[in-house]
Amino acid sequence: MKLQRPRGTEDIYYENAKELTALELILRNIASQYNFHEIRTPIFEGKDLFVRSIGTETDIVSKEMFELLDKKEREFVLRPEGTVPTVRSIIENKLYGKYELPLKLFYIGSMFRYERPQHGRLRQFNQFGTEVVGVKSYLLDVEVILLGYNLLKLIGLEQVTLKLNCLTDSDSRPKYIAALKEFLSNEKLCDDCLTRIVNNPLRVLDCKIDHDKFILAPKIHEYLSPEEATYFNNIQNVLNKLAIPFELDHKLVRGLDYYTSLVFEMTTLDEEGKELTLLGGGRYDHLINEFDQQLNYPAVGFAMGLERILLTLAKNGIKLATEDELDVYVIVLSEHARYFASSLLLLLRSNGLCADTDYLNRGVKAQFKSSERLKAKNVIIIGDEELKKNVVKIKNQATGKEHEVKFEKIINVLMKGKA
Structure with missing residues (x-):
């Protein structure tokens, strides 16, 4: 099939x-x-x-x-x-x-x-x-x-x-139609127009094939x-x-x-x-x-x-939609971090941030490349070491600056940057 x-x-x-x-x-x-x-x-x-x-x-x-x-x-x-x-x-x-x-x-x-x-x-x-x-x-x-x-x-x-x-x-409409029919009777028209001239002469003027033949046709606004x-x-x-x-x-x-x-x-x-x-x-x-x-x-x-x-x-080279951009892309460095990422994503999205992560178990380099393709403004990096310290690393992709942020301050930091 x-x-x-x-x-x-x-x-x-x-x-x-x-x-x-x-x-x-x-x-x-x-x-x-x-x-x-x-x-x-x-x-x-x-x-x-x-x-x-x-x-x-x-x-x-x-x-x-x-x-x-x-x-x-x-x-x-x-x-x-x-x-x-x-x-x-x-x-x-x-x-x-x-x-x-x-x-x-x-x-x-x-x-x-x-x-x-x-x-x-x-x-x-x-x-x-x-x-x-x-x-x-x-x-x-x-x-x-x-x-x-x-x-x-x-x-x-x-x-x-x-x-x-x-x-x-x-009441002058019939007079116009009569004048139009007389004009059209002297023109060689397409098959569709030959049908229209009998049933609805006005529709002949809408023809895309014979359009140029009607320059001298009677003008309806004169009636x-x-x-x-x-x-x-x-x-x-x-x-x-x-x-x-x-x-x-x-x-x-x-x-x-x-x-x-x-x-x-x-x-x-x-x-x-x-x-x-x-x-x-x-x-x-x-x-x-x-x-x-x-x-x-x-x-x-x-x-x-x-x-x-x-x-x-x-x-004309005009685009109405803004380009797709993520506020945050979460990069995970370990299996434990992957579980935590689900909760983190829920928190980010609940606060109005556009966020995503990797689901293909790829390496760090591949995850960074995905964040670039998705035009992520920020990257959150989290692994076992970060989990132990209750922090994440947040990297601003535009400036390249990276710093550690406590869990409870993640949203404040990202929202401040978004503003």
């Missing part, structure tokens, strides 16, 4: 696990600064939940969902994204009636999409997302944009481009109602006042059907100079109402894939 992880997945360990954990900690901290609260939803949900909300013509639903059948032939899917499960939870648990509006939620967790694995795009991936539900305000939209923008800056990504667009939700135009202009005006640079991108529609108004992305350039999307989101004011016609709560949010962020950080 060949042991091999499933295609499109990865094992995360040691340095990579530390980087992922460090990124998650930063995300939690900045979300807390913006008064967002964590939500955790199940990894699998009913299939209909996503088919109904995301749209049957989206790539996620038509191609990319991991589908499951339980023993009663009920259809489930591994969650492909986090917004829809969050909305389901808000409605089912009536969060809108339990907490202050707007609900400001964030999630961190695994998502699953059955697509061809690529560098930075796996079938199982980790995603951070925010959802703000219950209020429609251009200032709130700006806050959500700033959260994502400041987050990328905070982790060290300086070359970030913010792109904005606004999808009309008014905005006066109210929509004012709202979108207000967002731009606030961003300008805050000195946040942005670009208008009339081809930006995002890949999900539930977006209704503002859509945005933040991109950077990869090593080959190609555009790489780091996060994306927008406003989805009708999604909750589609699930429950008695509820009318507008919403806005964004999501970002953590693997892509970590790869981008690595390419």
